[in-house]
Amino acid sequence: MATIRIDNVKKRFGQTEVIHGVDIDINDGEFIVIVGPSGCGKSTLLRMVAGLETVTSGEVQIHGKRVNELEPMDRNIAMVFQNYALYPHMSVFDNMAYGLKIAGTAKAEIAERVDKAAQMLQLGDYLDRKPRQLSGGQRQRVAMGRAIVRKPAVFLFDEPLSNLDAKLRVQMRLEIKALQRDLGITSLYVTHDQVEAMTLADRMVVMNAGVAEQIGAPMDVYQDPRTMFVGGFIGSPPMNFLQLRQASDDSMRLPPQIADRIEKAEGPVTVGVRPEHLSLDANGEARFSGRLRYVEPLGAETLVHLVTEGGEQITVRQDGIAQLPEAGSQCVMSSAAEHICLFGKDGARID
Amino acid sequence: MEKRVIFKGWLLPLLLLTPQVVVTAVFFFWPAGQAVWQSLFIPDPFGLKSQFVGLGNFEFLLRDPFYRASFVTTAVFSLLVTAVSMGVALYLAVLADRLIKGAGTYRTLLIWPYAVAPAVAGVLWLFMFNTRVGVVSWYLGLLGYDWNHVLNGGEAMGLVVVASAWGRISYNFLFFLAGLQAIPRSVIEAAAIDGAHFWTRFRTIVFPLLSPVTFFLLVVNIVYAFFETFGVIHTITSGGPQQSTTILVYKVYADGFVGQDLGSSAAQSVILLIVVGILTVIQFKFIERRVHY
Numbered sequence: 001m002a003t004i005r006i007d008n009v010k011k012r013f014g015q016t017e018v019i020h021g022v023d024i025d026i027n028d029g030e031f032i033v034i035v036g037p038s039g040c041g042k043s044t045l046l047r048m049v050a051g052l053e054t055v056t057s058g059e060v061q062i063h064g065k066r067v068n069e070l071e072p073m074d075r076n077i078a079m080v081f082q083n084y085a086l087y088p089h090m091s092v093f094d095n096m097a098y099g100l101k102i103a104g105t106a107k108a109e110i111a112e113r114v115d116k117a118a119q120m121l122q123l124g125d126y127l128d129r130k131p132r133q134l135s136g137g138q139r140q141r142v143a144m145g146r147a148i149v150r151k152p153a154v155f156l157f158d159e160p161l162s163n164l165d166a167k168l169r170v171q172m173r174l175e176i177k178a179l180q181r182d183l184g185i186t187s188l189y190v191t192h193d194q195v196e197a198m199t200l201a202d203r204m205v206v207m208n209a210g211v212a213e214q215i216g217a218p219m220d221v222y223q224d225p226r227t228m229f230v231g232g233f234i235g236s237p238p239m240n241f242l243q244l245r246q247a248s249d250d251s252m253r254l255p256p257q258i259a260d261r262i263e264k265a266e267g268p269v270t271v272g273v274r275p276e277h278l279s280l281d282a283n284g285e286a287r288f289s290g291r292l293r294y295v296e297p298l299g300a301e302t303l304v305h306l307v308t309e310g311g312e313q314i315t316v317r318q319d320g321i322a323q324l325p326e327a328g329s330q331c332v333m334s335s336a337a338e339h340i341c342l343f344g345k346d347g348a349r350i351d
Numbered sequence: 352m353e354k355r356v357i358f359k360g361w362l363l364p365l366l367l368l369t370p371q372v373v374v375t376a377v378f379f380f381w382p383a384g385q386a387v388w389q390s391l392f393i394p395d396p397f398g399l400k401s402q403f404v405g406l407g408n409f410e411f412l413l414r415d416p417f418y419r420a421s422f423v424t425t426a427v428f429s430l431l432v433t434a435v436s437m438g439v440a441l442y443l444a445v446l447a448d449r450l451i452k453g454a455g456t457y458r459t460l461l462i463w464p465y466a467v468a469p470a471v472a473g474v475l476w477l478f479m480f481n482t483r484v485g486v487v488s489w490y491l492g493l494l495g496y497d498w499n500h501v502l503n504g505g506e507a508m509g510l511v512v513v514a515s516a517w518g519r520i521s522y523n524f525l526f527f528l529a530g531l532q533a534i535p536r537s538v539i540e541a542a543a544i545d546g547a548h549f550w551t552r553f554r555t556i557v558f559p560l561l562s563p564v565t566f567f568l569l570v571v572n573i574v575y576a577f578f579e580t581f582g583v584i585h586t587i588t589s590g591g592p593q594q595s596t597t598i599l600v601y602k603v604y605a606d607g608f609v610g611q612d613l614g615s616s617a618a619q620s621v622i623l624l625i626v627v628g629i630l631t632v633i634q635f636k637f638i639e640r641r642v643h644y
């Protein structure tokens with residue numbers, strides 16, 4: 001049971017700063033997912049919380065106590081690594097019992113706690129095996145087991161599912177979520193997979209190039225992206241972005257309340273709209289036109305790709321199998337005004 | 352995991368094997384066979400004819416107190432050389448593994464001794480410890496210690512052990528360092544998070560994962576101590592004083608080429624061969640079981 005506070009944390013490797021001041025407040029029992037593209041500093045941030053990496057400046061607190069100077073073993077945390085990091089020469093039982101043995105826990109209690117965890121993770125039949133005799137999914141479970149037997153205050157996960165195949169990943173995702181909910185342990189989970197982030201997170205942190213661009217519940221982040229990066233990174237297919245030259249050029253007709261805001265903004269403005277909020281008709285207040293390039297029918301949905309006169313790509317997501325005009329023909333698209341997002345020249349929202 | 356290469360016919364495989372077989376035959380089977388043959392005879396002092404004595408040479412050897420003493424000397428010597436060279440190498444490798452800056456220089460410097468031939472290494476150490484002009488013995492003299500490995504058997508043993516182990520440290524160091532760097536960082540980190548401090552991690556994680564390397568080095572170093580230390584012993588002590596540093600392989604040389612007792616020398620080679628064979632079998636049978644690959 002613990003809260004975590006990450007307060008203006010920065011990290012430099014030599015001369016290069018890779019984390020530029022991140023603030024996150026995590027409540028007790030919360031499941032926080034840090035998501036972002038490769039190299040944005042997710043692992044580095046997590047490793048600073050774990051104590052595997054020093055904090056260059058700022059403060060990390062666990063349960064209200066500054067832990068910057070504490071060794072990993074003194075932080076009461078458990079971590080699940082991407083490659084599982086099991087002890088290859090020990091049996092599954094010994095892998096899970098290792099931390100307890102070091103802590104000097106009584107033999108009977110170790111056996112009891114390991115057995116309980118093994119049962120929870122369906123590892124009962126494998127306790128005598130070595131890690132190399134297990135499948136990837138089973139190894140993953142052992143790594144989870146090793147984390148939970150110690151009853152830590154905080155769970156840290158660094159892309160724990162990325163070595164599994166797609167089906168197993170979905171299954172393990174559900175298991176992790178259920179486990180975390182049952183145990184109620186504060187968790188920090190790193191992934192570059194937005195689906196994982198959306199499904200697991202109580203709140204997610206979208207990171208980009210060493211900065212936390214937005215922190216919020218998955219649906220809030222999805223519906224209300226605060227920056228262009230977030231809109232483009234979360235959602236598949238991503239949000240459409242259209243550079244605006246005048247408030248109303250030929251390929252774009254925006255309602256007056258939006259045009260007003262664009263007028264007041266300094267510098268160029270980008271209009272963002274999600275593919276599912278567009279439809280191939282003129283019913284909405286915000287209208288766009290473009291030439292149809294190609295169609296991807298996926299059964300449950302159909303993705304229509306268009307290009308504007310200015311050469312910008314637009315994707316429209318239609319439900320089911322839609323009747324569509326020929327490739328190459330001019331189309332009109334529209335969206336309700338409330339679904340239009342405006343971004344200023346630094347990529348931040350201006351509405 | 353076994354990889355099999357399938358050849359059509361037997362000519363090509365035979366051809367590929369030939370060089371190895373020829374080399375082994377010329378440099379091992381032939382001299383070994385000769386040694387076995389010679390060990391059954393006693394040549395006359397002029398080497399003109401020899402007399403068949405069956406196992407007489409062996410019987411004589413096993414009753415010879417000097418020969419039995421040489422067994423003990425060899426055991427002590429090899430154990431010390433192996434322990435010292437592996438212990439120091441492991442210690443240095445652990446330090447180098449933790450080093451981030453300057454690791455390259457450190458490594459290069461540590462590899463140099465390996466390039467020095469055993470005989471040269473022997474002369475080097477001999478100079479340093481020379482009872483009259485040696486640097487180290489002079490400093491020891493200042494400290495009030497009278498170093499004289501020419502008279503003192505214990506000191507002589509110490510010196511040959513250090514000289515032999517010194518050249519070996521580089522070799523062992525390289526293997527240990529490679530072994531250490533092959534251990535995934537995250538495994539060590541997981542142990543740190545699990546609460547293990549440096550020494551506990553070393554004992555429970557690092558050392559067990561290093562065991563294949565350790566085992567390999569154990570076998571190689573014992574063989575080294577048995578055979579290749581000849582040059583060091585020859586240059587530093589010539590087996591003395593009073594045969595206190597005469598290991599088996601040196602006795603083969605001393606009795607055969609200096610003492611001209613070829614029959615006994617051959618018998619000693621055969622015994623040496625058998626001893627090393629048994630040792631290796633023991634190592635593979637009993638120690639390898641504790642190795643985690």
Ligand SMILES: Nc1ncnc2c1ncn2[C@@H]1O[C@H](COP(=O)(O)OP(=O)(O)OP(=O)(O)O)[C@@H](O)[C@H]1O
Nearest residue numbers: 013018036037038039040041042043044045191192
């Ligand atoms: N030990 C290090 N020394 C120097 N630079 C490092 C070190 N570790 C990470 N970096 C740099 O810090 C940045 C962030 O790395 P990090 O591993 O945190 O990325 P990540 O978001 O976890 O990416 P991925 O999704 O690929 O795992 C990268 O640019 C990386 O090159």
Ligand SMILES: [Mg+2]
Nearest residue numbers: 042043044158
């Ligand atoms: Mg990472």
